[in-house]
Amino acid sequence: MAQLIDGKAISMQIKNELKEEVADLKEKGICPCLAVIQVGNDPASSVYVNNKKKACAYIGIESLSYELEETISQETLLSIIDELNHNEMVHGILVQLPLPKHMEEEAIIKAISPEKDVDGFHPETVGNMCIGSKGFLPCTPAGVIQLLKRSNVDISGKECVVVGRSNIVGKPMAILLLRENGTVTIAHSKTKDLKEVTRRADILVAAVGKPKFITAEYVKEGAVVIDVGIHRKEDGKLCGDVDFDDVSKKVSAITPVPGGVGPMTIAMLMNNCVQTVR
Numbered sequence: 034m035a036q037l038i039d040g041k042a043i044s045m046q047i048k049n050e051l052k053e054e055v056a057d058l059k060e061k062g063i064c065p066c067l068a069v070i071q072v073g074n075d076p077a078s079s080v081y082v083n084n085k086k087k088a089c090a091y092i093g094i095e096s097l098s099y100e101l102e103e104t105i106s107q108e109t110l111l112s113i114i115d116e117l118n119h120n121e122m123v124h125g126i127l128v129q130l131p132l133p134k135h136m137e138e139e140a141i142i143k144a145i146s147p148e149k150d151v152d153g154f155h156p157e158t159v160g161n162m163c164i165g166s167k168g169f170l171p172c173t174p175a176g177v178i179q180l181l182k183r184s185n186v187d188i189s190g191k192e193c194v195v196v197g198r199s200n201i202v203g204k205p206m207a208i209l210l211l212r213e214n215g216t217v218t219i220a221h222s223k224t225k226d227l228k229e230v231t232r233r234a235d236i237l238v239a240a241v242g243k244p245k246f247i248t249a250e251y252v253k254e255g256a257v258v259i260d261v262g263i264h265r266k267e268d269g270k271l272c273g274d275v276d277f278d279d280v281s282k283k284v285s286a287i288t289p290v291p292g293g294v295g296p297m298t299i300a301m302l303m304n305n306c307v308q309t310v311r
């Protein structure tokens with residue numbers, strides 16, 4: 034049976050480390066503060082935003098909440114971001130995505146000062162990540178790296194295959210694996226003979242956005258499989274991009290859904306918030 038890579042436990046370990054660090058910072062009179070902006074009241078976004086605020090409270094990070102009407106103009110949102118960029122009491126700014134259709138996501142992401150870009154989506158932040166300069170790392174891929182490291186999975190020299198090339202998950206995931214000296218292949222919907230590519234992987238990261246897409250046929254015996262996907266099934270339960278029951282019989286280690294990558298995303302966001310004042 035495969036080793037279960039326990040994202041819930043590892044994320045709790047990280048949050049407890051951060052809690053101690055924040056307590057020390059507070060003794061020196063420093064307290065990180067995150068501004069969380071939600072536009073509209075999409076139920077899934079509300080769950081994510083509440084979980085982020087709860088994590089802030091647990092660690093001792095101050096959070097400011099901006100719950101804005103779905104209909105506010107892009108200009109109004111931009112002026113709020115501008116104010117927060119200039120507010121010295123605010124160290125991190127997070128705009129929950131997706132935004133309503135009348136707003137350009139790219140313009141909003143670019144408006145956040147790179148110094149406060151705790152999601153790691155600003156082009157300058159992405160550029161720094163690519164060239165290995167200091168800066169925030171995008172939360173989900175950074176969480177995957179922590180899962181691997183804290184489970185003693187060596188990345189250096191390994192064949193790593195990432196299925197998916199989105200700006201939020203697939204592409205930065207590939208860059209971070211490369212930074213850890215993995216030999217990285219990115220697969221996507223135009224990849225020919227996907228199974229042949231994924232079966233080369235010592236470490237396979239699935240960020241396909243399709244429930245239970247990766248079955249045992251896609252994996253090499255003994256591989257490590259990280260499932261980034263999150264889907265709600267008709268019965269209300271969650272599943273990932275990997276067919277866990279099928280794949281777990283063949284691999285050496287695997288993340289579950291829920292309790293794998295999901296909790297790590299928030300832990301790494303918290304890490305970025307603390308990084309603003311380190």
Ligand code: NDP
Nearest residue numbers: 173197198199202221222240241242261262263294295298
């Ligand atoms: P996107 O839909 O933006 O990207 C999916 C990627 O998968 C695309 O690059 C696409 O290729 C590729 N793909 C789709 N179908 C196939 C196929 N048949 N064969 C090979 N590649 C394929 O999704 P995201 O990257 O935003 O998210 C991926 C998953 O991760 C989702 O389930 C999402 O819910 C989850 N997620 C989880 C997070 C967490 O905290 N755990 C955070 C963010 C996302 P192409 O580019 O060619 O279209």
